[in-house]
Amino acid sequence: MTVSIYAPLAGIVRAIEQVPDAVFAQKIVGDGLAIEPLSDRVVAPFGGKVIAVAPTGHSITLQSDGGVEILIHVGIDTVALGGRGFTPLVSPGEVVATGDALIALDLDHIAGSAPSLVTPILVTTPGAVIRIKADAGPISAGDLFFEVELPADEERQAKGDAQSTAHILATLPAGHGIHARPAARISALARGFDGEVQITCHDRKADAKSVTALLTLGAVAGDQLDIRVIGTDPRAFAVQLAAIVGEGEADDSSAASPLPDEAIAAIPLQAGQLRAVRAAAGLAIGPVFHVAEADVAIAVETGEPGAERQRLAAARARLTQQLTARASDPGTSDAAAAIAHAHIALLDDIALNDKVAELVAGGASAPFAWRQVSRQEEEALRTTGVARLAERAIDLRDIERQLLAELTGTASDAVPGVPKGAIVVADDLPPSFLLDPAHAGIGGIVLSAGGATSHLAILAAASAIPMLVAAGDATAALPQGADIILDADRRLIETAPGAARIAEVRTDLAKRSADAANALALAAQDCVTADGRRIEIFANLASANDARHSVAMGAEGCGLLRTEFIFAEFDTPPSEEWQAGVYADIAAALDGRPLIIRTLDAGGDKPLRCLPFAAEENPALGMRGIRFSMERRDILETQLRAMVRGVPSGQLRIMLPMVVEPGELRDVRALLDDIRRDLGVAAPIDLGAMIETPAAAMIADLIAAEADFLSIGSNDLAQYALAMDRGNPGLSARVDALHPAVLRLIAAAAEGAQKHRRWFGICGGIASDPDAAALLIGLGCQELSSVAGPIPQIKERVRTLDFAACRDLARRACALDSADAVRTLLEEEKR
Ligand code: PEP
Ligand code: MG
Numbered sequence: 001m002t003v004s005i006y007a008p009l010a011g012i013v014r015a016i017e018q019v020p021d022a023v024f025a026q027k028i029v030g031d032g033l034a035i036e037p038l039s040d041r042v043v044a045p046f047g048g049k050v051i052a053v054a055p056t057g058h059s060i061t062l063q064s065d066g067g068v069e070i071l072i073h074v075g076i077d078t079v080a081l082g083g084r085g086f087t088p089l090v091s092p093g094e095v096v097a098t099g100d101a102l103i104a105l106d107l108d109h110i111a112g113s114a115p116s117l118v119t120p121i122l123v124t125t126p127g128a129v130i131r132i133k134a135d136a137g138p139i140s141a142g143d144l145f146f147e148v149e150l151p152a153d154e155e156r157q158a159k160g161d162a163q164s165t166a167h168i169l170a171t172l173p174a175g176h177g178i179h180a181r182p183a184a185r186i187s188a189l190a191r192g193f194d195g196e197v198q199i200t201c202h203d204r205k206a207d208a209k210s211v212t213a214l215l216t217l218g219a220v221a222g223d224q225l226d227i228r229v230i231g232t233d234p235r236a237f238a239v240q241l242a243a244i245v246g247e248g249e250a251d252d253s254s255a256a257s258p259l260p261d262e263a264i265a266a267i268p269l270q271a272g273q274l275r276a277v278r279a280a281a282g283l284a285i286g287p288v289f290h291v292a293e294a295d296v297a298i299a300v301e302t303g304e305p306g307a308e309r310q311r312l313a314a315a316r317a318r319l320t321q322q323l324t325a326r327a328s329d330p331g332t333s334d335a336a337a338a339i340a341h342a343h344i345a346l347l348d349d350i351a352l353n354d355k356v357a358e359l360v361a362g363g364a365s366a367p368f369a370w371r372q373v374s375r376q377e378e379e380a381l382r383t384t385g386v387a388r389l390a391e392r393a394i395d396l397r398d399i400e401r402q403l404l405a406e407l408t409g410t411a412s413d414a415v416p417g418v419p420k421g422a423i424v425v426a427d428d429l430p431p432s433f434l435l436d437p438a439h440a441g442i443g444g445i446v447l448s449a450g451g452a453t454s455h456l457a458i459l460a461a462a463s464a465i466p467m468l469v470a471a472g473d474a475t476a477a478l479p480q481g482a483d484i485i486l487d488a489d490r491r492l493i494e495t496a497p498g499a500a501r502i503a504e505v506r507t508d509l510a511k512r513s514a515d516a517a518n519a520l521a522l523a524a525q526d527c528v529t530a531d532g533r534r535i536e537i538f539a540n541l542a543s544a545n546d547a548r549h550s551v552a553m554g555a556e557g558c559g560l561l562r563t564e565f566i567f568a569e570f571d572t573p574p575s576e577e578w579q580a581g582v583y584a585d586i587a588a589a590l591d592g593r594p595l596i597i598r599t600l601d602a603g604g605d606k607p608l609r610c611l612p613f614a615a616e617e618n619p620a621l622g623m624r625g626i627r628f629s630m631e632r633r634d635i636l637e638t639q640l641r642a643m644v645r646g647v648p649s650g651q652l653r654i655m656l657p658m659v660v661e662p663g664e665l666r667d668v669r670a671l672l673d674d675i676r677r678d679l680g681v682a683a684p685i686d687l688g689a690m691i692e693t694p695a696a697a698m699i700a701d702l703i704a705a706e707a708d709f710l711s712i713g714s715n716d717l718a719q720y721a722l723a724m725d726r727g728n729p730g731l732s733a734r735v736d737a738l739h740p741a742v743l744r745l746i747a748a749a750a751e752g753a754q755k756h757r758r759w760f761g762i763c764g765g766i767a768s769d770p771d772a773a774a775l776l777i778g779l780g781c782q783e784l785s786s787v788a789g790p791i792p793q794i795k796e797r798v799r800t801l802d803f804a805a806c807r808d809l810a811r812r813a814c815a816l817d818s819a820d821a822v823r824t825l826l827e828e829e830k831r
Contacts, residue, residue, distance in 0.1 A: 002150075007139045010037070034120045044096040087104040309360055339458070339459065446467075533777075537794055620719065633671070700751070714746070738822040
């Protein structure tokens with residue numbers, strides 16, 4: 001049976017291999033074509049049913065009447081835009097005809113915010129074959145794009161083998177949930193398993209072998225996945241899959257290129273240049289230093305099982321102790337600590353240890369057995385075809401070397417110290433290479449193989465060491481000691497630069513370091529408008545890591561610590577002791593800067609595993625925020641005690657979510673005063689209210705009489721003012737805090753705060769938009785609490801502002817009749 005697929009966008013057709021994302025280019029999701037879009041609407045490529053629409057609106061899956069499934073993924077890494085730029089026009093289950101509009105696109109916004117607009121259109125039906133493809137070049141929406149042939153139904157082989165079931169739970173870590181890339185990783189792994197693999201989430205069940213089925217789960221960070229594996233030896237596989245799910249997404253930001261892939265590819269290579277893949281940004285010049293890591297020699301391949309078991313257990317315990325000490329050393333970077341934890345997990349891997357135990361029981365020596373199994377696992381990872389999994393093979397080798405060194409008593413640091421400033425050239429290197437003090441101060445890394453998102457790459461990026469990978473075998477011929485130029489941004493190695501070129505690069509490097517120092521120095525300065533009004537730029541945080549990063553980006557304090565994230569990993573609410581430790585760590589990371597901690601905002605869009613709620617018909621209007629805390633006073637009291645114990649009173653400010661009336665503040669203040677008395681803390685602690693319900697905005701003057709400060713929660717304020725669910729993907733583009741109704745509520749709240757001379761800030765999502773800063777300041781905000789990334793830009797913008805002009809801008813915006821009109825006004829003001 002053949003199904004015709006018509007172009008869902010007008011634009012330029014590209015081969016799928018040209019898509020600048022390996023998961024698509026390597027056809028891991030499926031085969032198809034891509035379009036560089038020129039039209040602002042995605043239309044149906046055939047008549048059929050909508051199977052799934054990403055909550056962020058950036059991708060859609062459709063099934064034709066004949067059973068062909070197509071995934072349209074607009075742009076690359078567009079899940080990170082959080083829905084901005086996408087307006088889904090259809091919902092799952094809807095029946096559409098060829099050419100019906102599916103998603104409206106704001107191409108300017110997407111093009112300005114995502115690495116690429118190129119849109120893969122892929123067939124995800126197993127066994128389907130693409131027959132005719134449109135030629136590369138221009139295409140109109142509705143033109144014939146390609147044809148798909150489905151195989152005849154095959155009788156499923158009845159499986160007589162004895163099969164068993166393994167069942168395991170895994171929680172999705174922070175990130176963008178199961179979108180196309182993680183779905184591809186999970187399905188690639190599942191397809192390698194000879195049996196059934198099912199994942200259930202939100203009562204929806206998916207065959208884990210199907211990328212599209214996984215996408216329909218709509219699983220987001222914090223969701224619990226129920227993994228069920230049926231087949232022979234299902235447990236080991238279930239554990240492996242759970243580890244992949246729990247690993248989350250590596251942060252690609254270090255590898256993101258300032259130059260688009262097409263631009264890079266278009267730069268012709270000259271003599272003396274090698275092309276490679278960028279793994280960590282930067283430019284370096286230095287002498288080549290070749291490194292080859294040797295295997296630890298195994299003298300004896302057999303042993304007495306009992307003795308070998310003991311030897312192995314002791315060596316594993318010693319190595320675990322070393323890794324734990326490294327992870328908890330205050331001098332260890334977050335990236336290095338995370339990698340140490342990942343290595344401890346590998347060392348403890350149940351499947352691996354079970355197999356090693358089997359070989360040892362059969363008479364193998366411990367080192368021989370470990371190497372045997374570890375190398376098999378390496379091979380299995382390399383043959384998944386998924387680059388990120390293949391990159392983890394070097395971690396197994398790293399653990400193998402360290403463990404075998406422990407087992408055999410051989411020093412693992414077989415690699416000599418590297419001269420400062422040298423460019424290390426190797427086939428591949430384990431992450432421990434960069435953790436070795438003998439390798440501090442190297443200038444850069446070039447690998448003939450290696451991976452762009454390997455742990456070594458993460459460490460290199462964290463230490464600002466430029467790194468290129470996949471440079472090919474030609475690197476072996478680079479003369480030891482000869483100067484080379486490593487230009488990670490242009491993904492080039494200049495193998496024999498002349499004196500003039502070397503001088504040019506050295507000047508460039510000096511300028512780069514001066515510019516970076518200036519930007520950092522400016523970001524660290526307090527923020528004042530051009531006419532001298534002090535505006536504080538704070539950060540929204542969830543952890544001590546966030547705090548360190550935000551301070552480095554110039555945050556002057558924390559405007560919102562979302563404590564739900566701290567509760568998220570627990571099955572039962574965390575103890576006072578534990579919470580106090582976390583709050584103390586965050587306070588220390590802020591180094592005395594103000595820390596506004598929000599009491600638990602459980603419920604609504606923030607369900608918590610450790611606090612199961614009774615089912616509610618309207619959770620957003622139900623038991624959430626301060627309402628919940630007042631009902632579970634035990635949890636509130638524990639939390640307040642932990643805050644007072646963990647954070648110095650001069651640094652601590654406490655904020656209540658979802659306030660609707662001043663009585664809530666009075667109640668919590670009474671409890672807080674009791675706690676202070678009990679803990680012997682004499683100094684008062686500021687208690688503030690979030691203004692995120694229209695009720696609170698309208699009686700902000702009455703709330704301000706009780707509160708020490710007010711902070712606008714524009715996400716919820718927009719949701720409740722506009723009566724639009726912020727979690728509804730069909731409405732996400734319209735739940736806009738720039739709607740004049742929301743702006744007027746903010747202005748009313750500012751007036752209420754002003755009446756009692758209260759500090760007035762904003763910590764909702766709109767505060768992270770540099771373009772909105774002038775308007776928010778004009779509305780009366782003295783503090784903007786943003787995510788870390790845009791802080792330097794927001795500060796730069798605020799320094800150019802004049803307060804009278806901001807007031808005027810706010811007045812004009814409040815008089816407009818839609819959020820779009822306000823956005824247009826802000827655009828005009830920018831010019
Ligand atoms: C808000 O509602 O704007 C806010 C900051 O709180 P949250 O997004 O955590 O609900
Ligand atoms: Mg809120």
